Amino acid sequence: MDKIKVNTLPRLTYRYTHTNETVLDFAGSRNKAEPEFSDMTYVSEGGSLPDSFKGAAEELVQTAAAGKHFQINIPDGVKTALSVRLNLEHGTEDFCGTFSVSVGQGSELNLIWIWDGKEAGGQIISAACYEVQDGGKLKVSILERNLPGAVLADQRHVILHEGAVCDFASALLGGEKVIVHSTGRLEGRKSDMTETAVYAASGTQHEDLFYHLEHVGKETKSHIDVKGALDDHAKKVFRGTLDFKHGCSGSQGDEGDYAIQLSPKARNISLPLLLCREDDVMGNHASSAGQLDEQIIYYLMSRGFSREEAQRMVIESMLRPLIDRMDSSLQDEVLEAVNHALDAKESL
Amino acid sequence: MADTKKRSEVSDINRSIYDIKDEVSYSYKADTGLTEEIIREISAKKEEPEWMLKKRLQALKIYNELDIPPWMPDISELDMGHIDTYVRPKTDMKARWEDLPENIRDTFDRLGIPEAEKKSLAGVGAQYDSEVVYHNIQKELEEQGVIYVDFETAVKKYEHLVRPYFGTLITPSYHKFAALHYAVWSGGSFVYVPKGVHVNMPLQSYFRLNAPGAGQFEHTLIIVEEGADCHFIEGCSAPRYNVANLHAGAVELFVKKGATLRYSTIENWSKNMYNLNTKKAVVGEGGHMIWVSGSFGSHVSCLYPDTVLRGDNSTCEFTGITFAGKGQCLDTGAKVEAYGKNTSININSKSISKGGGEAVYRSVVHIGPHAEGAKGAISCESLMLDDESRSDTIPDIIIENDDIDLGHEATIGRIPDEDIYYLMSRGLSEEDAKAMLVRGFAEPISKELPLEYAVEMNRLINLEFEGAIG
Secondary structure: OEEEEEOOOOOOOOOOOOOOOEEEEEOOOOOOOOEEEOOOOOEEEOOOOOOOOOOOOHHHHHHHHOOEEEEEEEOOOOEEEEEEEEEOOOOOOEEEEEEEEEEOOOOEEEEEEEEEOOOOOOEEEEEEEEEEOOOOEEEEEEEEEEOOOOEEEEEEEEEEOOOOEEEEEEEEEEOOEEEEEEEEEEOOOOOEEEEEEEEEEOOOOEEEEEEEEEEOOOOOEEEEEEEEEEOOOOEEEEEEEEEEOOOOOOEEEEEEEEEEEOOOOOEEEEEEEEEEOOOOEEEEEEEEEEOOOHHHHHHHHHOOOOHHHHHHHHHHHHHHHHHOOOOHHHHHHHHHHHHHHHHOOOOO | OHHHOOOOEEOOOOOOOOOOOOOOOOOEEOOOOOOHHHHHHHHHHOOOOHHHHHHHHHHHHHHHHOOOOOOOOOOOOOOHHHOEOOEEOOOOOEOOHHHOOHHHHHHHHHOOHHHHHHHHOOEEEEEEOOEEEEEEEOHHHHHOOOEEEEHHHHHHHOHHHHOOOOOOOOOOOOOHHHHHHHHHOOOOEEEEEOOOOEOOOOEEEEEEOOOOOEEEOOEEEEEEOOOOEEEEEEEEEOOOOOOOEEEOOEEEEEEOOOOEEEEEEEEEOOOOEEEOOEEEEEEOOOOEEEEEEEEOOOOEEEEOOEEEEOOOOOEEEEEEEEEEOOOOEEEEEEEEEEOOOOOEEEEEEEEEEOOOOEEEEEEEEEEOOOOOOEEEEEEEEEEEOOOOOEEEEEEEEEEOOOOEEEEEEEEEEOOOHHHHHHHHHOOOOHHHHHHHHHHHHHHHHHOOOOHHHHHHHHHHOOEEOOOOOO
């Protein structure tokens, strides 16, 4: 087992807090599982990620690159949907692989990822490069569920050209160590990127969430919104950066990180960074943490709900706006997975 | 559209008063650089007790072992081999302004220190280069047991009060420049406010560095006993030279049960100064620590007052403004560590950057595992006045228990057009609207400052409007 550093902040801060990066025990990968595509029309095998790809850690990128590479190329003017399932059937199985996703001019791709597996153990180490051409639209819904004890690393880099829109909506409801490393480069004028994520972590789960969106083109927009609940000894680290480069005038970005703490042992770390080299921009970030609002709980209890039901309703109502951003075919499954995750909590 | 706008001009700080250089003269100067021999020499010159020399030498060892933190702004042009760590002025300490040598007296006169003492201060200390040259306190406070003396006097005369506290809050291993401070510290103030005593008017220490290529390493130690309160003001300035100057002071504040300490700083060092200062407070049960901080000068600043809320129901308020102009990198912010129950944290930080200046807000708020009932509000606003400048916000929030309520928000950008339009719709001219908004941005901070400093700050941020805000 090697110790590797993942999700290092783009601009470092004090060392004594040990929050500049996360140290992860990593044992490499066995790579047996294969991805299942719902449709192979635009999918082909072969190629590789660009050399410049930087993920959560060099070791994780190399591990992903040791697996197969798949290309998803959506030609200009095509509107389509695709789902990819990474299913670890046995606890001894891992998935390692890389993907290049290209959405042509004026095209639309609705992409669904499902990371699943019932047995304990296993790893999914993925790296993906997305590029959306002028006027293209990419909507990505990601559901990670079950996979007890697994290490899950979702590393992705997005490049957006003029007027391109990209919307990632993730439900992080499985795994033991969950690494998200998302970087986005809003190159084209009026390009727009959104990253939302919900999580419900309990036991000793660790959510390590890294987002770094660079505003390069003029009048670009970004939005990061992460919401979740932490119970037992769970830990969440949010490293979100909005990076306004010189020349990105007229751009706007906002990021939010909201956590409900359900246990005195849960640990919540938040580093919402704003880096700015351009004055004609608006950047906002907000971060909050606290318990469930007791007044709302009491109100719901006064209407006949048990305390547990009331707590679930409040958590669900907080997560619901982000779940609604996911593909409609997934929403019921996500709610079920949220409930399943909450079932595992000791305090509810 | 945005590219065609003509930006407002914000003038640089008028530094004429601060930049007047006295003739460089001293009664003694240690060799340039940092060696064990120099430290032994400084200690001998000060006729210090052995325990202090031992502490200095231990600190030097730590300094040599520690690296420069990788997150710091670039300080590669700061060469300790070219810094004079100890420059003793040509006078000993006086209790009357008129007894000071004319050149030193004129310097403090120009800065308005004796005038302020007459009008609104309970006590004044003035440091010139490495030594305190003037110290005075009102008689009635002295009679109540309040001690306000230069730090050298405190080490010798009040060792029983100083020794248990000195170097315990900011230890030499806190970081490299804290170690440097303990190796070569000189000057500074010691304040002791006995139990239940209220110091109604502020005490003020003013630090002036006149010698080119010199460092100032003053140590300030304040102990506010149970139920007492005090307001301490710190001012600093230096004329500009072509060589680097260094300020690496340390401020240790002990706020006991039910006590209140307000610590106000206006830092206006010259733009060749590396200001690597360290401040830390520990607050007991029901105690209150209030920081008010204005950072305007220096080439590079790293300043993050740290507050440890050890006692239950203790509170911390931090209000700060940073103005980074051409050639400046001001990396400032605050740290709070909450360990007591039902603590309260309020951080309000603002920055303005212009002319290629870089303003960084850097903070840590750590709510410990037993700090149940902690409440906090953190607000950080950054105003960019042109597209050559930089402004970064780097907060670090660590929460280790569930019974907390903490909110953090930050904004960055220029003055919104809609605010200008709104004020214009209420009858103001465009220029008046812009002037009001820019001045309003700094107003929450200036109102926290003592009046004469608020006036000074408003003068420093002297706006000249030309067309639209950028």
